[in-house]
Amino acid sequence: MARITASVYTSHVPAIGAALDLGKSGEPYWQKVFSGYDASKAWMRDHTPDVVFLVFNDHATAFSLEMIPTFAIGTAAEYAVADEGWGPRPVPKVIGHPELASHIAQSVIQDDFDLTIVNKMDVDHGLTVPLSLLFGARDPVKDAWPCPVIPFAVNVVQYPVPSGRRCFALGQAIRRAVESYDQPLNVQIWGTGGMSHQLQGPRAGLINREWDDRFLDRLIDDPAGLAQVPHIEYVREAGSEGIELVMWLIARGAMADVAGGPKPKVAHRFYHVPASNTAVGHLVLEN
Amino acid sequence: MALSKPYLDVPGTTIFDADQSRKGYWLNQFCMSLMRAENRQRFLANPQACLDEWPMTEAQKQAVLARDLNRCIAEGGNIYFLAKLGATHGKSFQQMAGSMTGMTEEEYRDMMISGGRSIEGNRRTGEGGSAQPHCQPQGSAPRPGF
Numbered sequence: 001m002a003r004i005t006a007s008v009y010t011s012h013v014p015a016i017g018a019a020l021d022l023g024k025s026g027e028p029y030w031q032k033v034f035s036g037y038d039a040s041k042a043w044m045r046d047h048t049p050d051v052v053f054l055v056f057n058d059h060a061t062a063f064s065l066e067m068i069p070t071f072a073i074g075t076a077a078e079y080a081v082a083d084e085g086w087g088p089r090p091v092p093k094v095i096g097h098p099e100l101a102s103h104i105a106q107s108v109i110q111d112d113f114d115l116t117i118v119n120k121m122d123v124d125h126g127l128t129v130p131l132s133l134l135f136g137a138r139d140p141v142k143d144a145w146p147c148p149v150i151p152f153a154v155n156v157v158q159y160p161v162p163s164g165r166r167c168f169a170l171g172q173a174i175r176r177a178v179e180s181y182d183q184p185l186n187v188q189i190w191g192t193g194g195m196s197h198q199l200q201g202p203r204a205g206l207i208n209r210e211w212d213d214r215f216l217d218r219l220i221d222d223p224a225g226l227a228q229v230p231h232i233e234y235v236r237e238a239g240s241e242g243i244e245l246v247m248w249l250i251a252r253g254a255m256a257d258v259a260g261g262p263k264p265k266v267a268h269r270f271y272h273v274p275a276s277n278t279a280v281g282h283l284v285l286e287n
Numbered sequence: 288m289a290l291s292k293p294y295l296d297v298p299g300t301t302i303f304d305a306d307q308s309r310k311g312y313w314l315n316q317f318c319m320s321l322m323r324a325e326n327r328q329r330f331l332a333n334p335q336a337c338l339d340e341w342p343m344t345e346a347q348k349q350a351v352l353a354r355d356l357n358r359c360i361a362e363g364g365n366i367y368f369l370a371k372l373g374a375t376h377g378k379s380f381q382q383m384a385g386s387m388t389g390m391t392e393e394e395y396r397d398m399m400i401s402g403g404r405s406i407e408g409n410r411r412t413g414e415g416g417s418a419q420p421h422c423q424p425q426g427s428a429p430r431p432g433f
Binding site: 084157202240241 | 315321324367387420423
C-alpha cells in the first residue's frame with residue numbers, strides 16, 4: 001500500500017520565485033531566505049518521494065470569478081506553468097499522477113468531502129515556488145521535477161474559506177485514501193502559503209511573529225487544538241492573506257499521530273521576516 | 288438574514304466576501320484578461336479603449352486608470368486579480384502592497400526589513416496603530432496609486 005512518509009510546510013511567496021528566476025538568490029536579502037532551505041533541500045535529496053500531494057491556493061489564475069471551488073483535486077496527466085501577468089515562470093511543467101489522484105478523489109468524496117475534480121489547470125506560484133524551494137532550480141526544458149505532483153487547490157480568495165477544522169479532517173481523509181491505494185508508493189503531503197502577511201489596504205505589510213511562532217509550535221504539538229482557531233483570528237492576527245495557513249492543517253491532518261500513531265519527528269524548522277511582504281515559515285515533519 | 292461579517296472592525300482591511308465579489312465581478316474579470324501577453328500590450332497601448340470593452344462602472348475604470356489599488360478594492364477588486372494589473376505595469380507585489388499605505392517604495396521596503404507592520408494597535412478599529420484611519424496616509428508618497 002501507499003504511505004504518507006512526511007509532510008512539508010512552506011510559504012509560497014511569488015517574489016521568491018522571481019528572485020530565483022532572475023538570478024538574485026545570492027543577494028544578501030534573499031540569502032537569508034534561501035539559506036533556511038539548504039537543510040531541507042539536502043533532506044529532500046535523501047527522501048525524494050514517489051509523489052507529492054501539494055496543497056496550495058490558486059491566486060485567481062486557473063479559477064477566475066466564474067468558478068470558485070472550495071477544494072479542487074487535479075487528476076490530469078500534466079499541468080502547464082501559468083502566466084500570472086509577468087510571463088510564465090521558467091520552470092518545468094508539472095507531471096501529475098492521474099491514477100493516485102483519481103483514487104484519492106473517489107475515496108475522499110465517499111468519505112463525505114465534496115471535491116471538485118479538475119482535468120485542466122495551469123498552476124501558479126502557489127504550486128511552483130514550493131517545488132523550486134525544495135527541489136532547487138530546474139531548467140524549464142532540459143530538466144524535470146524529480147517526481148509527479150498531485151495539485152490540490154483550496155479557495156482562500158473569496159470569503160468564506162474552509163475552516164481549519166474542516167481542513168484538518170480532510171487531511172485525515174486523504175491519509176485514509178492514500179493508505180488504501182494498492183501500489184507501494186512513498187507519498188509526501190505539502191501544505192503551503194502563509195505565514196502572517198497582508199497584501200491589501202492601509203494595513204498591508206502586517207507581520208505577527210509571536211502569532212506565527214505559536215502557530216508553528218501548535219502545528220507540531222497540538223494540531224487538533226490549532227484546528228479550532230476561527231477564521232477571524234487568522235485575519236485579525238496574521239493578516240487578510242495569512243488565512244492561507246489553514247492549508248497547513250490539511251497536510252498536518254494526514255500525519256500518523258492524528259490517527260493514533262507516533263508523534264512526527266521535526267526534521268527542520270525555519271522562520272524569517274521578510275520575503276517581500278511576507279513572513280516565511282518552513283517545517284519538515286517525518287512520520 | 289444578512290450575511291454575518293465579523294471582520295468589519297479590522298482596520299485598513301477589506302475582506303473579499305460575496306458582496307465585494309458581486310460588486311467587483313467585471314473589474315476582476317477584466318484583470319483576468321491581462322494574463323495574456325497580447326491583452327497586456329493592447330491595454331498599455333490604449334487603456335481607456337480596453338476598459339470600455341468591459342461592463343465596468345465609471346468609478347472602476349477611473350480607479351484602474353489612476354492605478355489606485357485602494358480605490359479598486361473599494362469598488363470590489365481583489366488583490367490577486369488586481370495583481371495582474373500591477374504586473375502589466377511591471378510592478379511587483381511589494382510595490383503594489385506598499386502603494387496602498389501612502390509610503391514610498393523605499394519607506395515600505397524598510398518597514399518590511401525592520402520586521403513588518405506591528406500588530407499592536409492594528410487589531411481593531413479605534414486602537415492606536417499605523418493602519419488606523421486617522422493615520423492615513425502613512426508616508427511621503429507624492430500621490431496615491433502605484
